[in-house]
Amino acid sequence: MRLLCLAFCLVAGVASAAETPIPEQIDAAIVAKMKAEEVTAAPQADDRTLIRRTTLDLVGRTPTTQEVEAFVQSTDADKRAKLVDRLLASPAFARYQAYLFEAALNESGNGKGNGLRDYLTTALQENRPWDAIFRELLLPDETKRKGSSEFLRPKLADADRLTTEVAVAFFGVNVSCAQCHDHPQVKDWTQDRFYGMKSFLARTFDAGGTVAERSAGLVKFKPTKGPERQAKLMFLTGAVVESDTVRELTKDEQKKEKELADKAKKDKKPLPAPPFSARAKLVEVALEPKNADFFARNIVNRLWHRFLGYGLVNPLDQLHAENRPSHPALLDALAKDTIAHQYDLKRLTRGIVLSRAYSRSSRYDSESFPLESTFALMQLKPLTPMQLATALKLANTDPKTFDGLKPADAEKKLEQIEAQARGFASMIAVPTDNFQIGVSEALLFSNGDRVQRDFLSDGGGTLLGRLKTEKDATAAAKLMIETVFGRPAADGEAKAFAEFAGRRADRQSDTYRNMLWALVTSAEFRFNH
Numbered sequence: 001m002r003l004l005c006l007a008f009c010l011v012a013g014v015a016s017a018a019e020t021p022i023p024e025q026i027d028a029a030i031v032a033k034m035k036a037e038e039v040t041a042a043p044q045a046d047d048r049t050l051i052r053r054t055t056l057d058l059v060g061r062t063p064t065t066q067e068v069e070a071f072v073q074s075t076d077a078d079k080r081a082k083l084v085d086r087l088l089a090s091p092a093f094a095r096y097q098a099y100l101f102e103a104a105l106n107e108s109g110n111g112k113g114n115g116l117r118d119y120l121t122t123a124l125q126e127n128r129p130w131d132a133i134f135r136e137l138l139l140p141d142e143t144k145r146k147g148s149s150e151f152l153r154p155k156l157a158d159a160d161r162l163t164t165e166v167a168v169a170f171f172g173v174n175v176s177c178a179q180c181h182d183h184p185q186v187k188d189w190t191q192d193r194f195y196g197m198k199s200f201l202a203r204t205f206d207a208g209g210t211v212a213e214r215s216a217g218l219v220k221f222k223p224t225k226g227p228e229r230q231a232k233l234m235f236l237t238g239a240v241v242e243s244d245t246v247r248e249l250t251k252d253e254q255k256k257e258k259e260l261a262d263k264a265k266k267d268k269k270p271l272p273a274p275p276f277s278a279r280a281k282l283v284e285v286a287l288e289p290k291n292a293d294f295f296a297r298n299i300v301n302r303l304w305h306r307f308l309g310y311g312l313v314n315p316l317d318q319l320h321a322e323n324r325p326s327h328p329a330l331l332d333a334l335a336k337d338t339i340a341h342q343y344d345l346k347r348l349t350r351g352i353v354l355s356r357a358y359s360r361s362s363r364y365d366s367e368s369f370p371l372e373s374t375f376a377l378m379q380l381k382p383l384t385p386m387q388l389a390t391a392l393k394l395a396n397t398d399p400k401t402f403d404g405l406k407p408a409d410a411e412k413k414l415e416q417i418e419a420q421a422r423g424f425a426s427m428i429a430v431p432t433d434n435f436q437i438g439v440s441e442a443l444l445f446s447n448g449d450r451v452q453r454d455f456l457s458d459g460g461g462t463l464l465g466r467l468k469t470e471k472d473a474t475a476a477a478k479l480m481i482e483t484v485f486g487r488p489a490a491d492g493e494a495k496a497f498a499e500f501a502g503r504r505a506d507r508q509s510d511t512y513r514n515m516l517w518a519l520v521t522s523a524e525f526r527f528n529h
Helices: 002-012 022-036 047-059 065-073 079-089 091-105 115-125 130-138 159-171 191-201 251-267 278-287 293-308 328-340 345-353 385-395 407-425 439-447 449-455 463-467 473-485 493-502 505-520
Strands: 204-206 211-213
Touching: 022 328, 022 345, 047 065, 047 079, 047 091, 047 345, 079 091, 079 345, 091 115, 091 407, 115 130, 130 278, 130 293, 159 191, 159 293, 191 278, 278 293, 293 328, 293 345, 328 345, 385 407, 385 449, 385 505, 407 449, 439 449, 463 473, 463 505, 473 493, 473 505, 493 505
Parallel strands: none
Antiparallel strands: 204 211
């Protein structure tokens, strides 16, 4: 009854985001839509599935055997919230979420080194608000925030692409279609809007490896009809900023700025910001209460997609009036809640992963599945490269190596395993919504010596090394399945593996290696479910 009352309040627009916990806001809206569409929800996931899912999503790895058993055996009514809070407090949370944000901010893959990821890791460790991160990436100061310029700097050679990528990353709208003509289906996306956004960014340039900005600038464009036009400083909402700097630089100004740039390069110092910074004005306008919906709705939608596997608005870069959210009131409520709580990403993340929508099973006992937009069940999510590589390292780590470790020591060991996995992660393609295993990945796992060397060795501290001393094939199979999948062997699994091993008793090490390879290349391992 309480959920239905909350759902009514959300739909009616009277629920206070500040008063209603995020999980309740979410579950009220999801239940209301399922009821309206006569959709039955999947049951809640079991504990083993839930700890695997949550650990993968928050810190980018599978849980250890000890973590799984402790969670499953706990009778604490708040064990799920305590699990989430422990993972959010882990240094691995900041590292893994920084990895995901870096991928989202650099979709074109034009960044070099780890400067941006290092900046993001530090920002997330400090739980810096998302609006502060936005401001620091658009107005970077390397003397205070090292790595902050690595979002803009690699994109400065192409102002059109810079405009598109800023709009997509922070506002959830791809305005690139409006470069050549007004969008035929989205009335808001006109050439004025695209070139208006470009006007905020086109003055930015690379001054010897640092991000600098000219004191004035003019963007012109040719509309589909009529003469060439001069663009205004115009935000996506149509808000216009008036400034006398919307003009061409004079020759004297060009000469002076070149002298300043040459001096700054010689002194290895960044150029100072101009008296009027168009980029700073973009940040200011974007965060004004009357315009902030774009910014807030985008981060809510991206985090929702990250954890639920499907956005409230899809595709993620089409957050416009002609593409309605599946749950409009919920998206608005979560955006308002996010603004009201100073863009606290940890708070928003915690709320999403503690909802019943997040903890539903991915299994659905019916011949027909409900639409993804109902969120009646959890979507299968292919592991990210970092998740997959780290999970592979853990799959061949002897669980005994974690026995008796203090939490800090276990955390340190897991960080070492994560570091060892990074090289392999760079060889795996980032999955898209329409995921299919690519040819390169299939070949890598089928006949790549890197997989054999990194994940199927039988040295000290490895699972395969321990299994070399195991004489009972059934016990070996049970240990392998529990270590890899985080669950006991199902009926028939251990028996089938033992029979397979029995037929190859003369080459036991190779047999166990083949069995482990079969497990880690299975769909159950490759997906977060």
